[in-house]
Amino acid sequence: MNQTLAALVLLLASAATAQTPAVPIAPVQPQTIRQIKPTLYVVEGAGGNSTVWVSDHGFILVDDKIAGAANFDNLVAAIRSVTPLPVRAVFNTHHHFDHVGNNAAFLAAGVPVIGTDALAAALAKTPGAAPPDLVFDHDFSIILDTGRADAHHYRPGHTGDDAIVYFPAVKAVAIGGLAVTGTPTFDYEGGADIGGWIATLDDVLNLDFDTAIPGRGPPMTKADIRAFRDRLATFRGRAQAAVRGGSTKATLMSAIRVDDLGWAWHGAWPAAQVAGLWTEAGGR
Numbered sequence: 001m002n003q004t005l006a007a008l009v010l011l012l013a014s015a016a017t018a019q020t021p022a023v024p025i026a027p028v029q030p031q032t033i034r035q036i037k038p039t040l041y042v043v044e045g046a047g048g049n050s051t052v053w054v055s056d057h058g059f060i061l062v063d064d065k066i067a068g069a070a071n072f073d074n075l076v077a078a079i080r081s082v083t084p085l086p087v088r089a090v091f092n093t094h095h096h097f098d099h100v101g102n103n104a105a106f107l108a109a110g111v112p113v114i115g116t117d118a119l120a121a122a123l124a125k126t127p128g129a130a131p132p133d134l135v136f137d138h139d140f141s142i143i144l145d146t147g148r149a150d151a152h153h154y155r156p157g158h159t160g161d162d163a164i165v166y167f168p169a170v171k172a173v174a175i176g177g178l179a180v181t182g183t184p185t186f187d188y189e190g191g192a193d194i195g196g197w198i199a200t201l202d203d204v205l206n207l208d209f210d211t212a213i214p215g216r217g218p219p220m221t222k223a224d225i226r227a228f229r230d231r232l233a234t235f236r237g238r239a240q241a242a243v244r245g246g247s248t249k250a251t252l253m254s255a256i257r258v259d260d261l262g263w264a265w266h267g268a269w270p271a272a273q274v275a276g277l278w279t280e281a282g283g284r
Contacts, residue, residue: 028070033078036211036219037170039146043078046071047098048215051174052079053167055144058088062165062174063215067101075102087111089142091151092132093176094159095122095190099215104130114140116153118161122190154200158184160191164204172211173204179228181217183263188276194236195280201229231261239281249278 031045033052043050043065051062059079065071079087090106092115093099100123103113107130115123115132123129134140140151147169153162158177165174177185178200186192204212205226212220220228235258242255252274253267269277 028068028074029066031065031071031074031078033082035082036213037172040167040170040172040211041079041082042213042219043075046074047101048093048096048176049174049213049217050075051165051172051213052082053147053149053170053172054083054085055088056146057144058086059083060089060091060142060149060165060167061087061106062091062213063093063099063176064090064102064106066098067104069105072102072105088144089114089134089149091115091149091163091165091174092119093164093174093178093215094162095119095126096159096177096187097129099176100129103132107133114151116161116163118153118191119163122159122161152203154203155196156191156193157197157200158192159187160193162200166207166209168208170211171209172213173207173209175204175212175214175220175225177215178204179212179214179220179225181214181220181224183258183266184228184232186273186277188280189272192276193280194232194239194277198229198232198236201225201232205229231263235261235263236281239277243278243281243283247278249274249283252278252281252283 029046031043033041033043035041039054041052047066048063053060065075090111090113106113112134113132114134117135117137120131120135123131138153142149150166151163162176162178210222212225214220238256242252247255253269
């Protein structure tokens, strides 16, 4: 479903209405905002990265931190330090609590929250979570005078509901959990699929960008995204080879080398995560 939302005029409230979070509220964490490009910023801390793209009459926000009034207020304060303009919309990149925790506060302020229909379904099953009020299955665009924000859901990857948000005017993409600078997480219980993840990154790499803002960690280059994609492919290939060689769920993780990928040892993976990888790698 292709949808276009043009020239939204909505005000950002300065305080949140307390909501029961999907998970316990973490202690308040500091947040810092830094400029990546002339109209592009990232807010770090208190959960996953939040991307801020400032346009002519407002800004687009991607992901909104861990739940809590203080975290919401600190996010607003960080953004207010670089722009007085109103927020036009909030995008969610995936359903993990550190990226969607303050959806309710933005919705209460009259700000549209946008995510995939799969993300909305996942949050609807989580007590206290606030699903987006605008959903899409593949593509969703917001067009402003100085550029546009294009959200795309290609297929399951890190989770079953990942979306990226592309800002063509500044050649940047908010990539959420689909790329990290450290060890990735494969949320099989949430719909992960490494094969889909690799194919999704292939689609992302076809976009014209030079900067990617990951769910956590510093900005990445297009070459960084390509290298991360290749590490995923190596990991998946090793898992498949291990299963073909007779590895069981109990022995799979010890059979897959990751030190040369720059990833932490994965021997303590939860049983459900191991089972998901074993099945994806061809286990029966």
